[in-house]
Amino acid sequence: MKKSILLLFFSLILMNCESTSKEEKINDFAIIIHGGAGTILKKNMTDEMEATYKAKLEEAIKVGYTILKNGGTSTDAVLKTIQVMEESPLFNAGKGAVFTNAGTNELDASFMDGKTLNAGAVAGVKDVKSPIELAIKIMTDSEHVMLSGEGASAFAKEKGLDIVNPSYFYTENRFQSLQKIINQEKTELDHNDKKANFYDPIIKDSKFGTVGCVALDKFGNIAAGTSTGGMTNKRWGRIGDAPIIGSGTYANNKTCGVSSTGWGEYFIRSQVAYDISAQMEYQKKSLKEATKDVIQNKLSKLGGTGGVVALDKNGNMSFEFNTEGMYRASMDDKGELIIKIYKE
Amino acid sequence: MKKSILLLFFSLILMNCESTSKEEKINDFAIIIHGGAGTILKKNMTDEMEATYKAKLEEAIKVGYTILKNGGTSTDAVLKTIQVMEESPLFNAGKGAVFTNAGTNELDASFMDGKTLNAGAVAGVKDVKSPIELAIKIMTDSEHVMLSGEGASAFAKEKGLDIVNPSYFYTENRFQSLQKIINQEKTELDHNDKKANFYDPIIKDSKFGTVGCVALDKFGNIAAGTSTGGMTNKRWGRIGDAPIIGSGTYANNKTCGVSSTGWGEYFIRSQVAYDISAQMEYQKKSLKEATKDVIQNKLSKLGGTGGVVALDKNGNMSFEFNTEGMYRASMDDKGELIIKIYKE
Numbered sequence: 001m002k003k004s005i006l007l008l009f010f011s012l013i014l015m016n017c018e019s020t021s022k023e024e025k026i027n028d029f030a031i032i033i034h035g036g037a038g039t040i041l042k043k044n045m046t047d048e049m050e051a052t053y054k055a056k057l058e059e060a061i062k063v064g065y066t067i068l069k070n071g072g073t074s075t076d077a078v079l080k081t082i083q084v085m086e087e088s089p090l091f092n093a094g095k096g097a098v099f100t101n102a103g104t105n106e107l108d109a110s111f112m113d114g115k116t117l118n119a120g121a122v123a124g125v126k127d128v129k130s131p132i133e134l135a136i137k138i139m140t141d142s143e144h145v146m147l148s149g150e151g152a153s154a155f156a157k158e159k160g161l162d163i164v165n166p167s168y169f170y171t172e173n174r175f176q177s178l179q180k181i182i183n184q185e186k187t188e189l190d191h192n193d194k195k196a197n198f199y200d201p202i203i204k205d206s207k208f209g210t211v212g213c214v215a216l217d218k219f220g221n222i223a224a225g226t227s228t229g230g231m232t233n234k235r236w237g238r239i240g241d242a243p244i245i246g247s248g249t250y251a252n253n254k255t256c257g258v259s260s261t262g263w264g265e266y267f268i269r270s271q272v273a274y275d276i277s278a279q280m281e282y283q284k285k286s287l288k289e290a291t292k293d294v295i296q297n298k299l300s301k302l303g304g305t306g307g308v309v310a311l312d313k314n315g316n317m318s319f320e321f322n323t324e325g326m327y328r329a330s331m332d333d334k335g336e337l338i339i340k341i342y343k344e
Numbered sequence: 345m346k347k348s349i350l351l352l353f354f355s356l357i358l359m360n361c362e363s364t365s366k367e368e369k370i371n372d373f374a375i376i377i378h379g380g381a382g383t384i385l386k387k388n389m390t391d392e393m394e395a396t397y398k399a400k401l402e403e404a405i406k407v408g409y410t411i412l413k414n415g416g417t418s419t420d421a422v423l424k425t426i427q428v429m430e431e432s433p434l435f436n437a438g439k440g441a442v443f444t445n446a447g448t449n450e451l452d453a454s455f456m457d458g459k460t461l462n463a464g465a466v467a468g469v470k471d472v473k474s475p476i477e478l479a480i481k482i483m484t485d486s487e488h489v490m491l492s493g494e495g496a497s498a499f500a501k502e503k504g505l506d507i508v509n510p511s512y513f514y515t516e517n518r519f520q521s522l523q524k525i526i527n528q529e530k531t532e533l534d535h536n537d538k539k540a541n542f543y544d545p546i547i548k549d550s551k552f553g554t555v556g557c558v559a560l561d562k563f564g565n566i567a568a569g570t571s572t573g574g575m576t577n578k579r580w581g582r583i584g585d586a587p588i589i590g591s592g593t594y595a596n597n598k599t600c601g602v603s604s605t606g607w608g609e610y611f612i613r614s615q616v617a618y619d620i621s622a623q624m625e626y627q628k629k630s631l632k633e634a635t636k637d638v639i640q641n642k643l644s645k646l647g648g649t650g651g652v653v654a655l656d657k658n659g660n661m662s663f664e665f666n667t668e669g670m671y672r673a674s675m676d677d678k679g680e681l682i683i684k685i686y687k688e
Binding site for chain 1: 467487627
């Protein structure tokens with residue numbers, strides 16, 4: 001009898017949960033982007049820099065918004081929006097990518113189509129102008145999900161994608177960051193163990209700058225993509241979470257789309273992008289509840305830092321991060337634009 | 345009122361589910377392995393070949409079993425068991441790995457520790473004798489989860505791992521498989537489109553042969569590992585699911601450990617390894633229910649083929665595959681050994 005009362009009580013709680021998470025189409029189409037997360041503090045930022053970042057985020061998201069508004073696909077919106085950020089030296093993706101320990105730029109990207117659950121990813125290319133375009137091409141034109149290195153470049157050439165001289169990715173700013181870290185590392189190596197460089201707060205921040213985009217189109221299809229230069233001073237052919245489906249990128253029309261940015265190793269171990277979808281599917285959580293649990297609870301407990309942008313099948317959108325800031329923007333089907341940098 | 349009755353009914357169902365999935369420690373320690381899944385038919389197998397495979401599976405699993413029985417760790421059991429299979433030309437991992445389109449052997453592996461959720465993975469190494477050992481070394485001795493190509497080899501050298509001449513991985517058998525496929529491809533390319541080679545049933549089968557192991561030790565720690573040569577005739581630096589945490593390998597002391605084998609692209613898109621854990625954690629499914637849903641329902645619907653071996657925190661074990669056969673074995677804490685090849 002006591003058990004029955006308990007269960008009845010439990011049932012009433014369930015009823016309540018159900019009513020609060022009632023599904024309702026909020027937006028017919030929507031788009032959300034990030035340009036990286038990390039220690040972005042207002043005190044380190046001039047008004048001019050802030051305006052420059054915001055203007056580029058606005059330019060990028062409006063490209064995707066216009067595609068969606070005109071009845072284009074979420075795939076096309078994600079591609080074209082990310083390409084604006086890849087072409088800007090402001091972000092750690094495409095032009096503006098950070099330098100490896102060997103002084104090269106090695107680019108990663110991934111993409112997922114929420115309708116078919118098809119996906120494409122690329123790791124470690126040095127001469128493909130738009131890594132996100134290559135990720136999509138791998139999805140559509142090969143039987144594979146993930147290609148890497150020179151092989152991936154050869155595939156890009158076969159498919160006629162834009163190939164550039166590796167110097168295209170060079171930016172003075174990022175090159176100086178590498179020199180600073182190498183010098184600091186030299187000093188630290190004299191006093192410390194070899195692992196010190198990876199605990200360096202500068203590196204931790206320098207590696208944040210991945211860009212990403214998630215879009216829902218008028219046909220109800222969700223697409224998600226992520227593009228990055230990885231981690232300053234990376235070596236040993238390190239692969240982070242950006243090209244890993246389920247960690248850096250995930251999309252499923254049944255639930256949501258997610259693009260991650262942050263300390264890649266923790267995002268892989270936490271299965272960040274797919275875990276948000278799994279909590280929505282299996283635990284019936286809302287997008288907000290799922291992103292919050294995965295970033296603020298699970299990822300944080302493990303020691304990971306970073307964030308995600310996510311969007312569900314009803315057009316709900318969520319920014320979630322545990323760092324000081326995340327370059328981010330969203331637009332709904334009414335054209336309402338939100339652009340933010342710092343924590344609120 | 346009607347709703348209350350319905351809810352009460354629902355509560356009773358819930359109660360019932362709870363009692364059937366009651367958690368009980370089945371084994372203090374346990375180990376389960378696979379040597380690949382695919383079209384393995386009794387009619388194509390001589391008694392001698394069958395005995396040879398079974399003997400090697402038995403040799404491998406007993407190495408891990410003995411470690412666990414003597415109070416060793418699940419990490420050590422997984423490492424040493426997989427090494428026996430890597431050193432055997434029977435399996436597509438280490439010696440005996442399939443050949444790429446370029447006539448090389450490029451090896452992938454991954455490992456996850458269910459206690460710390462730490463992980464290590466390597467993609468595309470050509471001269472490291474034991475890829476699974478390298479995956480574990482990346483986990484324990486670097487700040488990274490995933491390294492690739494020549495960079496990963498450089499790391500292996502720095503850490504003093506066994507480096508071999510790439511010819512170590514050569515086996516006549518696998519080399520002939522590549523020639524057969526290349527010849528067939530040439531014929532097909534004359535008549536068909538460029539994608540034909542990937543639909544070739546020979547390739548589909550040739551790529552199955554990944555090895556994997558999951559172990560639970562007396563301390564309650566689960567570890568999982570996977571090692572492979574990938575896909576015969578692979579090109580463009582293709583990376584399959586074996587080195588992808590959450591797809592090829594996953595372990596979590598709270599739920600289970602999983603190692604996958606099969607058509608890698610589908611295992612990535614389906615998030616096979618982590619999805620089994622997520623269904624156990626979020627839907628309270630048993631290991632058997634979760635592995636069955638992920639392989640027979642979700643993976644199959646997408647068109648993927650292959651299987652998993654999995655083991656939960658209570659020592660329950662599960663073989664699950666949708667192919668004609670899977671080389672597989674398990675041992676429980678009573679020393680009971682199961683070795684099987686075909687579907688039953």
